[in-house]
Each structure stands twice: as C-alpha cells, then as structure tokens.
Amino acid sequence: MKPKNVLILMSDEHTRGAAGCYGHDIVRTPNLDRLAARGARFDTAYTPCPVCVPARAAFATGKYIHQIGTWDNATAFDGSLPSWHRLLRERGHQTVSIGKLHFRSTEDDNGFADERLSMHIVEAKGDLLGLIRDEDTVKRGGSRKMAQMAGPGESMYTRYDRDITSDAITWLHEEAPKHRGKPWVMFVSWVAPHFPLTAPSQHFYHYYNQDLPEPKLYHLRDKPIHPYVDDYRGIFAYDEYFDTPDAVKRALAGYFGLVSFMDEQVGLVLDALGKAGLQDDTHVVYTSDHGDNLGARGAWGKSLMYEESVGVPLMVAGPGIPAGTVVKTPASILDLYPFIMEGVGARDSETVPDDVPGTSVRALIDGAEADRAAFSEYHGMGSRKAAFMIRKGDWKLVHYIDYPDQLFNLAEDPDEVNDRAEEPGCAAIREALMQELLKICDPAAVDREARAHQARKIVENGGKEPIIARGDLGFSVPPGVEPSFS
Template identity: 45%
Template sequence: MEPMNLLIIMDDEHNKKMLGCYGHPTVKTPNLDRLAARGTRFTNAYTNSPICVPARSAFATGRYVHQTGYWDNAIAYDGEVRSWGHVLQEHGHPVVSIGKLHYTNEEADTGFDQQIIPMHIEGGVGDLHGLLREPLPVRHQSRDMATRIGPGDSTYTGYDRDIADEACQWLQGEGNASRGKPWTLFTSFISPHSPLVAPQAYYDMYPPESIVLPKKRPAGFQHPWWDALNACYIFDASFADDHQRRIAIASYYALCTYIDDQVGRVLDTLAATGLDKTTRVIFLSDHGDNMGARGLWGKSNMYEESAGIPMIAAGPGIASGATCDTPVSHIDFWPTILEAVGVPPQAREAESHPGRSLFESMRMGEAEAAQRVVLSEYHAAGSISACYMIRKGDWKYIHYTGFRPELFNLREDPEEVMDRAADPACQDVLADLEDELRQRLDPVAADERAKAAQRALIEQHGGYEALERRGGGSYTPVPGEEVRLIQG
C-alpha cells in the first residue's frame, strides 16, 4: 500500500445503528454517508472496552485492557505503554491530536508532537466514584441523562465546534504545507455523548412525538449482573415518563446530525486543499450508547448498541461503496496506522501486538473472516464483576464473571433478543467461544487484578466512604470548565 497521510476522526458514544449509512431510517448523517459511499464501511467493528478511557487506551497502545491495566475512567493512559504515536515519532512522521484524548494529562508523553485543545480525565484523577465496585454505590449523577435534555447549547457542542475549527485550520496550514513524511492527524470530537442537549436547529429535525421507543427488556428476563448495573446506574429510573425518554432520544439523534456537520466541515476542508488526493480517512467512535434499548442507557455492556461502533475508511487505495464484514476493533489501529503512513514492515512487526491491519481485513476472504475473533472487556463503573465479549463468525458470547453467560447468533438475531446459551443445540458453540476467551486471558484473574488496582487507588484517595461522599460527575469537563460533582 502506498504511504500517504492519514486523518483519523473519532466521535464519542455513537451507537453504530444511528447513521444513515448503517440503515437508520430517521437519523440524518449526510457527510458520513458520503464518506461511506466513497469508501468501505465496517459492519462488525467493536470497542475493546465500552467506556471512554479504557477504549482509548486500547486504541492508543494496540493492546487489550487486561494487558495494559488501564481498567477504568480513573486509570488512564499515561504513555508508559508505547503507542503508535511513539513509533511514528521515531520514524519521523508528524503526529498531531486535536480534541478529546482522555489520557492522564497533557504533560505525559503519549506520542504526539502537539496536542491542540486536548481534553484529559477530569481534574487529573478521573472518575474516582467509578472505582467503587465492592459494593456498587448508586451513581446519582446518572439522573443527568434524563434531566439535561432537549434543545440548547452545551460546553460539549461548543467544544466540538472549536475542534472542527482547529482541524480545518491545521489542514489549511501545517497539513497542507508539509512536504516531509506522511502525517497522522487524530481529530477527536465528543458528541453525541451526553449531556443530551442539542442546538435548536438540529433538535427541531426530530420532533419527540415522532420518536419510536426502542426495544424493551425481554419479558421475564432476570440476571444478577444486569440487576446490579441498573441499581447502580439509575438512568432509566430517572425518567418521569416515555415522553421524557423520547426527548432524550430526539436530542441524541440531533447530536448525531450535529457531529456529522462538524465532520463534514473537516472533510470539505480536506477536499478544498487538495489533500484528499494524498490522504486516507478513517472515521470511528470510541464505543456506542444503548440509548434506551432494553431499558439501558449509556454504555457499559456488551450488546451491539454499546460495544459495537461505526467505522468507515476512505481514500486512495480503498474500495468505494464497499462493506467489510470481518470483525475488527480498536487494537487493529496499531498496525493500520503504521502501514498507512509507510513505517517499514520490519519496524511494524518488531513488537508483538494482537491486532491486524484494517487493510488486511478489507482483503480477507469469507472463510478467513469467519475465524477472526474480537475481544472486548469491561471492568469499570457499575460492574459487579468483569464482563467479556467474544465475537466470532455469526456468534457473540458474553461472559459475566461469576454469573451465567449469554450467547447470540447475530445473523439470525441481530437485535440480540434470543439468548441461546442454554440451548442444547448450541453447547459446542458456547464451549468453543469460552475457549477462545480463555486462550486470551484468565477471566477471573483479570477481574481480580482490576479490582486490586481499584482498591489501591481508592485507599490513596481516602477510602470508600470518602469517595462515596465526594460523589462524581456525569461527564468530563471541557478544557477550562469546572468539575461538577453530584452527591446523593
């Protein structure tokens, strides 16, 4: 593949079902639809952890969360594990970030020549309240999901405008003037992440009365892991009625369109400067959002709405109007980025990483793609124990440490409403996927390591009771914004 520039655009908490190019009948995303039309859309892309900080650490390092120990939103990437940015720097490739990183702080050497208006974990310590898992507290800040909704402006939408401005300026300036080795620009937005407040013009596109409510929790469904999550994250219980839920969903749809416009501004600038002829573009999200499906909101579980992500690649050498059904994930960006800009193969292969280049996945045959395994894991806020996902072929296996698993055939049951884990006809599949998980980690040992690291950090900050009294924020403040903690 010919080396050339790479523009990576990430947004935050974008349910992969809620883009026009992924088949949503209502959500308007014309710019991302055009990108997909001239590129390749990945139908089975996943986060390696359905929460911001661990997902972004896996994206940066090309390694699984259990390999690096960046477990949750208070234990963030600090540069101690090599990133693809470090490798680019060593080989003389310019590498710049604009917007949200969610690492420890700006001073940490995380592999960027320049961080432009970066967002990092709140107050340099992150979500300390999310460390509390033994026992799980009530996260009263969850009420924001139901109460901070509707039309208006927020610090997040303002920050996203600034990120788009900075990206356009960089492309017109440094990016267009560069005559050295190919560059990588990582542009990272926040929307459609909550608070679910959208500019009026976008909100008006989605009248709440027209919103169709999402699928409900399966009748009679009970699961201790789920029950604990719902008792901690009181998202759904915080809504007064279905009308309020419709306003929240309408606001989320509006934010999807809003962020599409910001992405469109960046893509238009890329074309206006002529850089589109020498630059590949990859769009993705860090994780999804349940957005009311099964009565769940936010992320933090392994269903498609939460663990699945949109991903689109376009540019020279990438097939137009194509889809790639091979399962892929964030860890695949380590080899992808290095290959895209031309880091020599011997340097790319010098370090052992579990990912595989997206360019290889796009060329993969059906039989080989059916054997590709994706792993996601969750050790953070709201989880009574670790949760893991294995995706292989048509099947998804969800392993809840200490509790019964779930098994879904996504080809036959894309909405994940028929759990096949107890089906006698599926026991060989269940055993195979559990074996795939155990080949990659010991689920109990990883759970214990995460909790031990979290207990140690809790003690450093005064103990369980002190952090429970302190409360937590419902979102990370943008640069210059005060941390807003909510107590019970």
C-alpha cells in the same frame, strides 16, 4: 500500500446503528454516508472496552485493556507505554491531536508532536467513584443528568466540538503544507454524541417534531433481564428519571440531534481536506470509542456487552480503498493501529510487535482472516465482576465472572432477545467461543488483577469514604471548564 497521510476522525459514544449508512431509518448522517460510499464500511466492528478511558488507551497502544492495565475511567493512559503517535513522532512524522484524548493529563508527554485543545480526565484522577464496585449503596446519577439536560441548545461539549472543527480546518490549510516530506497523521476527536443530550436546536427539533419509536425492548425496563444487567441497571438507576414518554423522546431527539451535529462537523473537516488539495494523498478513518445503549432494555449510556454499547461504526476511505465495500468480518478499533503504521510507511517489528493483536483494516478489506474473532472486556463502573465478549461469525458469547454466560446468534436474533447459552444444541458453539476467549486471556485471573488494582487505587485516594464524599462526576469537562460533582 503507498505511504499516505492518515486523518482519523473519532466521535464519542456513537452506537453503530445510528447512521444512515448503517440502515437507520431516522438519523441523518449525509457526510458519514458519503465517506462510507467512497470507501469501506465495517458492519461488525467493536470497541475493546465499552467505556471512554480504557477504550482510548487501547486505541493509542493497539493493545487490549488487560495487556496495559487501564481498567477503568480512573486509570488513564499516561504516555509511558508505546503508542502509534509516539513511535511515529520518533520517526519524524508529524502527529497532531485536536480534541478529546481522555488521557491522564496535559502534564504528561502523551506522544503527539502537536497536542491541541486536549480534554483529559478530571484532576488527573478521573472517575474514582467507579473504583468502588462491591457496594449497593454507591448509586450513580447518570439518568438524572441525561433526563434533565436532554433538549435543545448548546452545551459545553457542542461549543468545544465547534472549536475542535475550527482548529482542524485551520491545521489542514496552514500546517499540513509544511509537512510534505513525510506523511502526517491527524487525530480529530469530538465529544458528540456523548451526553449531556443537549443538541443544537435545528438538529434537536428535526427529530423531536416527528414520531420517534421508543427504545429497543423498552418494555423490559422494569423486568429482570440477566443478573449482571439487572445489577448494572440498579447501580446506575439509568431509567429512574425517564418518568414520562416525553422525557424518553427528548433524550432520543437529543442523541439523534447530536449524531447529526457530529456528522456536520465531519463534513466540514472533509470539505477542508478537499479544498486544501489533500484528499488524494490522505486515507480517512471514522470510528467511535464505544456505543450507547440509548434506552434499550431501560439502560442508557454504555458499559454493557449488547450491540448498542459494544458495537461501533468503522469506515475507511482514500487511495486504494475500493469504493462501496462492505466488510462483514468482525473487526476492532485496535485494527487501526497496524493500519496507521503501514499507512504512513512505518510498519515493522518495532512499531507493530507480536503482542499487538490487531490486523490492519486494509487486510480485512482484502478478505484476510474472515473467520477471526472480535474481543471486548469491561472492568469498570457499575459492574461487580468482569464481563468479556467474543464475536465470531454469527455468534456472540458474553462471559461473566460469577454470573451466567449469554450466547446469541446475531444473524437470527439481532435484538439479542433469545439467550441460547443453556441450550444443549448450542453447547459445542459455546465451548468453541470460550476456547477463543481463553486464547486471548484467562478471564478469572484478569478479573482478579483488575479488582486488586482498583482496591489499591481506593487506598491511594484515601479510602471509600472520601471517594464517595467527592461525589459523582457524571462526565469530564473540556479545557477551561470547572468540573461539577453531585
């Protein structure tokens, strides 16, 4: 692959199915649809962890969460580990970040040659409350903020995203021409469609003024589903404040509206890339850090191993990428790490060492490793013990520590209703997927390591009482905005 620039576009909390190119009947995403049409779309791509801070640390380093120890939203990337941006900067490539990073702090050297408008975890501490995973009394207010803030208008996030888009357009026109000697990498990272579910009015009302189906399997919201999921829903009380059908509809319209708003930002940046004369010299990637449950089974937000939360959109376009390609091979956003390195002509044993687990998306487009497995793990807020996911072919295993496993055939059961983990006829499949998991890690040992780390951090921050007194952050804030705890 001839070295080219790489433009990475990342949203936050965009569930894979919420886009026209992924078959959604309602959500309008014309710019993502066009990007997918002129390149490759991955139909089974996953996050390495369905929550922001760990997923973004994994994306930066190209490694699994358990390899780098960024377990939760209070343990962020601090620039000390090798990252694609630091290694490329050291080799003379211009690496620029514009927007949300969700690393520890701007005080750290995060590895970019140019870091702009960066958003990091609050107070370099992040979500300390999420470290406390063993008490029923630590309830989270996620659904209250989701329900009460869903509606039309502008939020701190939509205003921030507009600034990110403006700066990205300016960089393409003003700065990119200064770096023609070596391929550059620009990482543009928006917050939408992450809650609060406040969407610009024109986008909100486009969805609110039509009939919207209720969330998937919403009739199960008051019924036991699985012990792990029931415990998670109890801690977050995620459906408690959605007490009317209109509250649910406003949340859906807000989320769909934010997806369309984000798609609008994508279009503006892609238009600028073309007008700057850079399209033919640039590979473009679009993905998200994780998905969103979007009310399915009465869960909102992320953190679960169902497809809505752990699945992400992924598309790649540019020189040499065959148009209209659909890739069925399970993929991960970690597969972007080796692609970035080879894309700019910097792939070798130092930049992509043996312990980097990803396979370049370019190789996957060409048909490599069709029988591979995709992996995700979770050790954060709302969970008592770890959860691990393996997807291979049509089958998906979710392995929990101290909870029953789940097994789904996603070809026959895309809604993940029929758990087949205890079916005698599926024992061999379950065991084969468990062996795939064991090739990657020792789940019980990883869980112990994560919880020991979190116990130490609780002590370092004064113990449980001051952490609980600090309150529930809800979400991080853009530069210049004061955080609000509740």
